[in-house]
Amino acid sequence: MNNSIKKSISILCISMVVIVYIATILMSKGVLDNENIFSLSNIIFLVVIVVIAYVLSFIVSRIITFPLKKIEKGMRTVADGKVPDTKHLKEYTNLSELNDIIDAYTDMMRLIKKNNFDLNSQQSKTEIILEHMADGVVAFSISKQVVHMNKAAMRLLNISSSDDSFEKISQKLKIDLDFDKIMYLPNYTTFEVKTNVEENVLNIVFAPFFSDKLTPMGVIMMIRNITENVKLDNMRKEFVANVSHELKTPLTSIKGYSETMMNGDLTYQEVIKFSKVINQEANRMGRLVSDLLQLSRFDYKKVNWKKMLFPINDLVLKVCEKMKFEAEEKNHTLECICADKLPSVYADKDAVEQVIMNILSNSIKYTPDGGNIRVYVGSVNESIFIKVIDNGIGIPEQDLNRIFERFYRVDKTRSRKMGGTGLGLSIVKEIIEGMDGTIDIKSQVNEGTEVVITLPTKMTVK
Template identity: 70%
Template sequence: MKISIKTCMILGFVSIVVIVFITTLLLSSQVLDTKNLFAISNLLVLLIFIVFSLILSLIITRLITFPLKKIDKSMKNVANGKIVDTKHLRNFTKFSELEETIDSYDLMMEMIKKNNFDLNSQQSKTEIILEHMADGVIAFSITKQVVHMNKSAQRLLQIDNAYDTFDKIIKKLNCDLDFDKIMYLPNYKSVEIKIAVDENALNIIFIPFFSNRLSPMGVIMIVRNITETVKLDDMRKEFVANVSHELKTPLTSIKGYSETIMNGDLTYQEIVRFSKVINQEANRMGRLVADLLQLSRFDYKKVSWKKMMFSLDEMAQNVCEKMQFSAREKNHKLECIINVKPPNIYADRDSIEQVLVNIVSNSIKYTPEGGAIKVYVGSINNDNAYVKIIDNGIGIPQKDLNRIFERFYRVDKARSRKMGGTGLGLSIVKEIIDGNNGTINIKSEINQGTEVSITFPTK
């Protein structure tokens, strides 16, 4: 049964009034005369009443303070981040007013629990995002301590948890930055630096962050890997430089020879010779522009492959026949050998022919006079069809092998240019092979020769 504190107070008040009343009665009847037995019994009653009042007040005090202490302890737990169940508190109170306090306390706990849940789910969401971000993120407190560092930051900067302060990290990165200058940047701007860590080019941004009241809280460091962008940018610059250079060389020749012809005073033979050079250089420019256009069509996915079934061995034989003339010019022996007749392949016929012509012409170009060039055709388990073009030419150094498919990449620029090469042949080959689900592999040994293997699926 619950009673109100008010009732308790009234009870206490009534008991005091009763005590005072009885005491007055006893005094007025001179009960304090010890010879009077009646008076002694009255004195005893008075004492009992006093003791009773004392006990009653002790009980009431305890009934009020005990649940209050419990509530106070629970509140301290809540302040320390613990969620407290309030059910047990109800067992400690007998007062309706305290029940109401516990109800309010319950309501507050419900709100805290809900807010805590929202906060936790928000926090775990943020943590998951931060952990799975490709960019590195480090948060520093105002005392320069690391308060958060994601895995990407550790990987990109090659640091671990031992790097727990701004100074340690900045020292490792070998850059000159002042934390306070970042913290108190005018207009809350950011500081951006570019550094290299191992093979990676990194773009690092430092941004100060603030509380709601705009007081500084710390600095966020964002680390972005820009290696690919830098590489692409370099490639673009190199490409533009290459195209300009490749066009400038024949243009200079055309301009020079045509001016010489225009100036007169030349024999007929000289005019014919110079006109031939002009024609050759114009052809070279035409080839270059055609190659560039083809590559740009690949880049913009404007190529529509006309795929059909055809026999790779027949095509290889045709290409060998076509190329016999240029092979003979350099006294090469060019042979086509069918190891096993492969099943037909499904690909763009004209493009695959362009691939074979390109590779055989490379073998002819980069093999010194009197070389041997062999074109093998076959199949492994009837699952695929392969062509292997093997020469015994100058070969390609190992260090150049993985760059050989890059646009304009030539092992020996001067030599290749002298032979009329633009350095675009193998990049076109690679695009065609990829577009027809094939694979290409190049093995080479310097001064021993080169083997180019091309494979197409047949199923």
């Protein structure tokens, strides 16, 4: 028993002894009547004693019981999930041992408060992360009800909060899964499915979660949109297939012609003819490889642009002159119309030459004999535009947004016959982007195509 309580009890005992002593003296002096217990003096003495006892017990109870009651009330408040105020507890007592209990209680409450704060901030942090993450997360309780679902999950799975159970969600996704099997998966194992929701490909991982290491509490479903990865993977496969195919075709003819030549018995004209074919095919392979190397340099950002200011008219006229022979071979008329006093273009001159050559060569290739090709150069909004218009076969609308893809050709066989590999416009696009310019293609089947590129001038350079 602590000292102060002992002290209080001793005070009570001493008070009792003193009262008994006073009562005995008062009896011997005849103030109290020992013959008639209910005499007036006895009753008055008893009332005084009762009042003193009441005051003493009130003092003792205020010192000991009141703070204890407060502590008990505080504990109950904690049980209700709140943290009580401990500020004024010490005002009720000055017993040192009770003060120790109050101090310990105050420390405990401070710790609970801190833990509560940590827990709340951890919880809100987790909620914010869950709400803002790109992956979807759905948690199911043991009774297969949704206990948590973030926005990404609703968006990716195209579901709403009314889809609140495992059955409803798996029905919507058209996946047939056994919830209990997932729940009782061995520790640290997951179950994975791939499914399509509208245009997206989703990878869904299911895993059980536990209260402790042994008791399963439910299932977590993590949803990741892998559409881009699947697309990239398909593009990579398609690219490898395209490269192999483009290399195989010229290789086969080189092999065939060279074997025929090796067998002998050929006239001089035949040897010349076959050698020409071999040379053409080798050139084609060389072009393909250099185009691929150029694209790979773009991919690895290994291109050092030599940007400078130069007059665009001179360059466009030079390219038109270079392409004149090719156009004449197909009886095309090639016109080049340049505005006067144009500001200089700020770009890599060789790269811009390659761009104009590519676009012009497409117009020449994809316009039937006797066509009309016009090149306009002018300025708009402090930029230079170069417009190449032909009256050729045109590009169907559905192909227009794909022609910048590597190896994409509207008509593979026709384009291949013309020596095309389908890399020209993808290189053009990369260069134009590198020059901070723009490219736009409009086309009508059997009417013609209009390609407009814009390039920055000195004034528009950032």
